Amino acid sequence: MSGFAFELGSTDQAARTGVLRLKRGSVLTPAFMPVGTAATVKAMQPESVAKTGADIVLANTYHLMLRPGAERIAKLGGLHKFMNWPWPILTDSGGYQVMSLSSLRDITEEGVRFRSHIDGSEHFLSPERAMEIQCLLGSDIQMVLDECPAYPAAEAEIETSLALSMRWAKRSKAAFARSGGACFGIVQGGVYPRLRQRSVHELMAIGFEGYAVGGLAVGEGQSAMFDVLEATVPHLPRDHPRYLMGVGKPDDIVGAVLRGIDMFDCVLPTRSGRNGQAFSWEGALNLRNARHADDSSPIDPSCTCPACRSYSRAYLHHVVKAGEIIASMLLTWHNLQFFQDLMRALREAASHGMTAEFAAQFLKRYRGGGTDPEG
Numbered sequence: 001m002s003g004f005a006f007e008l009g010s011t012d013q014a015a016r017t018g019v020l021r022l023k024r025g026s027v028l029t030p031a032f033m034p035v036g037t038a039a040t041v042k043a044m045q046p047e048s049v050a051k052t053g054a055d056i057v058l059a060n061t062y063h064l065m066l067r068p069g070a071e072r073i074a075k076l077g078g079l080h081k082f083m084n085w086p087w088p089i090l091t092d093s094g095g096y097q098v099m100s101l102s103s104l105r106d107i108t109e110e111g112v113r114f115r116s117h118i119d120g121s122e123h124f125l126s127p128e129r130a131m132e133i134q135c136l137l138g139s140d141i142q143m144v145l146d147e148c149p150a151y152p153a154a155e156a157e158i159e160t161s162l163a164l165s166m167r168w169a170k171r172s173k174a175a176f177a178r179s180g181g182a183c184f185g186i187v188q189g190g191v192y193p194r195l196r197q198r199s200v201h202e203l204m205a206i207g208f209e210g211y212a213v214g215g216l217a218v219g220e221g222q223s224a225m226f227d228v229l230e231a232t233v234p235h236l237p238r239d240h241p242r243y244l245m246g247v248g249k250p251d252d253i254v255g256a257v258l259r260g261i262d263m264f265d266c267v268l269p270t271r272s273g274r275n276g277q278a279f280s281w282e283g284a285l286n287l288r289n290a291r292h293a294d295d296s297s298p299i300d301p302s303c304t305c306p307a308c309r310s311y312s313r314a315y316l317h318h319v320v321k322a323g324e325i326i327a328s329m330l331l332t333w334h335n336l337q338f339f340q341d342l343m344r345a346l347r348e349a350a351s352h353g354m355t356a357e358f359a360a361q362f363l364k365r366y367r368g369g370g371t372d373p374e375g
């Protein structure tokens with residue numbers, strides 16, 4: 001198949017390494033995809049995102065269809081050119097944001113009618129339109145439209161929603177224009193193993209280049225999330241990539257890699273960076289905390305990012321407190337660097353059959369460090 005291949009590398013129990021080969025570049029897995037919601041990874045220039053080691057970014061169909069519009073981006077030469085990111089892009093289908101951001105949504109068999117959170121204008125998203133938009137953007141990996149039920153929900157409710165998502169998955173795949181990219185299905189089914197497995201089998205019958213696990217990190221907690229992965233991932237085909245959507249915290253990622261996940265995306269490193277939070281091997285630091293005001297050491301002396309090479313915790317504390325733009329820029333860069341360094345360490349561990357040992361050491365250090373309280 002042109003434009004998409006997945007080569008499995010080492011396997012270590014459930015964990016594995018691999019390479020996604022896409023038209024615009026290769027992605028080493030396990031991979032973390034920085035989120036570029038509105039055609040920008042907030043506070044970062046694209047070349048800086050690439051310098052952290054990111055091979056691929058995610059962009060949001062919902063945001064881009066509303067502003068500036070998919071047809072406009074297509075006329076301007078596609079999303080890669082528009083946002084000056086020549087490497088691979090994965091787009092979501094818009095379903096999750098429609099359910100979480102828009103008002104007055106009306107879900108029918110045909111699709112979902114909703115009002116924009118920006119100006120209240122009315123829009124319609126069907127499986128066919130979601131794929132058309134992603135094709136107009138020129139996305140390398142396109143996601144099917146699915147319904148994202150709220151958590152918690154009763155089993156019967158999840159079952160009804162799942163059935164609709166599976167019919168939409170079939171329509172999405174039929175509408176997917178094979179422009180050299182890939183189409184991923186999304187496993188739903190809430191916290192119910194029976195429904196997760198049904199979803200896996202229905203998606204595999206349709207056939208996708210990759211399989212995402214959706215509907216997690218919505219408030220079910222880490223142990224329930226890991227239970228769902230243990231009930232789901234072993235049923236997925238070995239030779240296709242597996243993507244855990246919207247996850248997550250560093251310890252979630254480590255646990256999910258141990259359970260066989262290959263790809264992740266999350267706003268956490270970027271959003272936290274704008275809120276004065278920095279991730280480190282010793283846990284998360286809140287640079288607002290007064291204990292950093294006189295500290296001349298960097299966030300992490302082993303980190304190669306500009307924030308750690310050239311600035312002290314005291315300076316970062318100052319610019320965070322003063323609301324300076326450079327605080328968001330430096331802390332976002334550091335956090336994206338940390339997430340990519342974590343993925344590199346996980347790939348290294350998996351290739352040496354040491355994932356479980358790495359995970360145990362990582363968690364001990366990460367949870368035992370001098371983590372600042374949230375604030």
Ligand SMILES: [Zn+2]
Nearest residue numbers: 303305308334
């Ligand atoms: Zn750093």
